[in-house]
Amino acid sequence: MRHEDYKELLALEATGALEAGERRALEAHLPSCAECRAELRELSDAVATLAFTVAPVAPPARLRARVLESVRAVDPSEMRAVDPSEVFAQGKAVGDGPNLRRAPGAGDENADDWRSVVKRFGLWQLLTASPSLSFGAAVAAIAFVLLGATTLFTWSRTRTLQGEVARLSEHLKESQAESARAREQVAGMRAQLSHASEMSDVMASPGALVERLAGKGVAPQAHALVAYDHSTGRAVLVASGLPPAPDGKAYQLWLIADKKPMPGGTFKTDADGRARMSDRLPPGMTQPAFAVTLEREGGETAPKGEMYLLGNAS
Amino acid sequence: MCSLNLVSGIKGLSLARPQSDAEDAALVRAVAAGDERAFASLYDRYSSILFGLLLRILHSRAEAEDVLQEVFLQIWQQARSFDDSRGRAFTWLVTLSRSRAIDRLRAANSRERAAQRSAEDAPPAAEGEELADDAAERSERAEVVRGALAELPEEQRQVLLLAYLDGMSQSEIAAAKGQPLGTVKTRTRAGLKKLSEALRARLGEFAV
Numbered sequence: 098m099r100h101e102d103y104k105e106l107l108a109l110e111a112t113g114a115l116e117a118g119e120r121r122a123l124e125a126h127l128p129s130c131a132e133c134r135a136e137l138r139e140l141s142d143a144v145a146t147l148a149f150t151v152a153p154v155a156p157p158a159r160l161r162a163r164v165l166e167s168v169r170a171v172d173p174s175e176m177r178a179v180d181p182s183e184v185f186a187q188g189k190a191v192g193d194g195p196n197l198r199r200a201p202g203a204g205d206e207n208a209d210d211w212r213s214v215v216k217r218f219g220l221w222q223l224l225t226a227s228p229s230l231s232f233g234a235a236v237a238a239i240a241f242v243l244l245g246a247t248t249l250f251t252w253s254r255t256r257t258l259q260g261e262v263a264r265l266s267e268h269l270k271e272s273q274a275e276s277a278r279a280r281e282q283v284a285g286m287r288a289q290l291s292h293a294s295e296m297s298d299v300m301a302s303p304g305a306l307v308e309r310l311a312g313k314g315v316a317p318q319a320h321a322l323v324a325y326d327h328s329t330g331r332a333v334l335v336a337s338g339l340p341p342a343p344d345g346k347a348y349q350l351w352l353i354a355d356k357k358p359m360p361g362g363t364f365k366t367d368a369d370g371r372a373r374m375s376d377r378l379p380p381g382m383t384q385p386a387f388a389v390t391l392e393r394e395g396g397e398t399a400p401k402g403e404m405y406l407l408g409n410a411s
Numbered sequence: 412m413c414s415l416n417l418v419s420g421i422k423g424l425s426l427a428r429p430q431s432d433a434e435d436a437a438l439v440r441a442v443a444a445g446d447e448r449a450f451a452s453l454y455d456r457y458s459s460i461l462f463g464l465l466l467r468i469l470h471s472r473a474e475a476e477d478v479l480q481e482v483f484l485q486i487w488q489q490a491r492s493f494d495d496s497r498g499r500a501f502t503w504l505v506t507l508s509r510s511r512a513i514d515r516l517r518a519a520n521s522r523e524r525a526a527q528r529s530a531e532d533a534p535p536a537a538e539g540e541e542l543a544d545d546a547a548e549r550s551e552r553a554e555v556v557r558g559a560l561a562e563l564p565e566e567q568r569q570v571l572l573l574a575y576l577d578g579m580s581q582s583e584i585a586a587a588k589g590q591p592l593g594t595v596k597t598r599t600r601a602g603l604k605k606l607s608e609a610l611r612a613r614l615g616e617f618a619v
Contacts, residue, residue: 108600112574113509114581138498143607145502147575148509149556151467153459156479161458164480165451168487377455395472 098122103133111140157396158362158376159347162288170284295375296324296333304328308387310406316340319370321406323350323387330380332361334389336372339405341365342391348372349392351400354382363396435500436493443490450487457501458483461508467576468512478515482508513578559609567602570595 103126109115110123127134299305304327312319321336334350342348342365350361362376378385389406435456441449458479465475465482485507493503560568573579573587581599585592 105600108603109581109596112571112599112603113513113578114574114596114599134497138496139607140603141498141506142502143610144571144575144603145498145505146552146556146606146610147560147572148460148464148505149553150560151460151463151576153463154466155459156462156476160476160480161451161454164454164483165447167480167484168450169447171484171487 299324302326308408332376347394351388353386562609570598571602
């Protein structure tokens with residue numbers, strides 16, 4: 098293909114509309130053509146702005162906590178550098194997805210990887226042992242014998258290594274399972290710690306307000322504390338004595354200002370009826386009140402369910 | 412060969428807020444170094460816009476939440492591979508999100524289902540849900556993009572949105588619209604070039 102032909106492909110690549118064969122051809126061309134790279138960058142930046150035409154929707158607060166917690170469970174040593182063309186390539190699975198440690202099963206894939214590496218290594222040995230034609234027929238004959246010997250050697254060596262790899266991957270599986278358990282514990286403790294430090298951060302901020310919430314008729318024994326920083330909107334809730342939320346339901350925090358309830362995050366309780374949540378609420382409310390209702394799990398934009406907790410400022 | 416005006420054109424494309432592109436790139440580099448706070452800032456800055464995009468493609472809150480989590484894990488793991496010579500950090504985030512969402516759509520072969528769901532489970536309106544801090548900046552950007560998009564002829568705009576936001580292949584678009592494949596490809600190309608030029612032309616009004 099000529100340079101002009103590749104230029105024709107750039108817009109389709111940026112849009113994610115290129116067929117696999119054409120994409121491979123383009124990827125082979127790009128490293129040698131600064132002009133096409135520059136144009137592809139410009140078109141990719143342009144097409145990505147289409148995301149701005151879609152109305153933004155805030156994901157539920159619990160998702161933020163889940164995301165932040167899940168990355169803590171990923172060992173930094175597992176963070177990988179990936180070929181950038183892979184990362185920017187459109188319309189295909191990128192890499193093999195989040196590399197969270199899945200203890201069982203992961204070892205098998207590793208064993209396969211290793212086998213192919215070992216096999217490739219064998220092939221490399223063969224290639225380096227293969228003769229150059231310029232040495233003539235005699236040399237070639239000797240080399241052929243050597244080649245045969247190398248092949249045999251490589252073959253038996255490969256089998257030994259395969260056995261070794263299988264044993265190692267067995268070990269690896271066990272220790273992965275162990276470290277996954279340890280990491281879960283650490284993640285749990287970190288979450289508690291980060292919550293505690295978030296709470297003290299919010300309470301120490303100059304715009305901090307703390308409101309005590311009392312249980313309503315449905316849960317008279319429940320109570321909670323909400324700390325809210327009106328300069329940033331950061332809020333932390335600690336609750337106890339709440340009955341467990343039924344399946345598909347969750348508690349939701351509301352900030353009430355001028356009698357208008359604004360939605361906060363949703364949360365569930367632990368087995369003891371306790372809950373903790375960090376949230377982002379609209380900032381700038383200097384005389385807020387807080388309430389907690391039981392809503393559907395994704396949260397509502399206006400309260401519909403029964404009220405469980407209400408602040409004494411309300 | 413790489414002409415000079417192309418290079419300056421690329422720099423010029425950083426939409427509306429050039430310094431926010433630099434901030435984004437700095438955040439991604441900090442994430443690459445394992446900085447959890449930078450990661451949280453990146454999430455706070457872009458989760459709403461990416462979640463909106465995922466809802467638009469998948470038409471399912473549950474799936475959009477799944478994919479958003481996957482995307483941010485991927486960002487955490489692959490931030491080191493981000494190369495700002497290939498596009499803005501925002502482009503990288505959008506590309507990752509879109510690819511994953513469309514993979515999921517194709518894997519489940521569920522575009523028909525998605526279309527059905529879009530009728531019954533339309534994403535809620537954005538009013539009042541987004542974080543106040545960035546809302547103004549975002550709607551400013553949305554204005555710029557909508558304005559640029561409005562300059563495109565209707566048929567170019569349509570194929571571009573069908574391909575990018577609905578993940579339809581060029582032959583699917585051709586079949587759906589009863590047009591020759593070549594025409595669809597030409598319109599996609601012309602549309603994206605025009606959008607890119609229109610965005611660049613609009614930068615003058617918004618440069619900080």
